[in-house]
Amino acid sequence: MPTTTVRELIRENYSALTQSERKFANALLENYPSAGLASITIVAANAGVSTPTVARMVQKLGFKGYPQFHKALLAELEARASGPTQRRAAWAAAAPDSHMLNRFAEAVTHNI
Structure with missing residues (x-):
């Protein structure tokens, strides 16, 4: 499913x-x-x-x-x-890329 x-x-x-x-x-x-x-x-x-x-x-x-x-x-x-990393991954898949938390995660990843 x-x-x-x-x-x-x-x-x-x-x-x-x-x-x-x-x-x-x-x-x-x-x-x-x-x-x-x-x-x-x-x-x-x-x-x-x-x-x-x-x-x-x-x-x-x-x-x-x-x-x-x-x-x-x-x-x-x-x-x-599950832990926060797994919860975020599950949540992020359902949220649009334009969502503030997804944009923030992308920026942090890019900065690293």
Whole structure:
């Protein structure tokens, strides 16, 4: 998956979700991303939906299945917990080159 977060995928696809899928999406967004880090059975039960509902929703978001969805959430969590250099690299990729911090980093690099 590209640098799009699961949260962004949910927001982009929210209107295409069924009522039950939205119930899971809302439960996930309320406690993001930790609400999606358990097994599919547990996250479904915690959201008050069926396991097939969760499976359908993650496929609508573009994942092959729950394991790929789960892996994406873990990767987001690891990126948050990483050091400042890794966080800046992840952030800078999504920010325009004209952003003040990217211009500053470019100037500092050039000066060195």
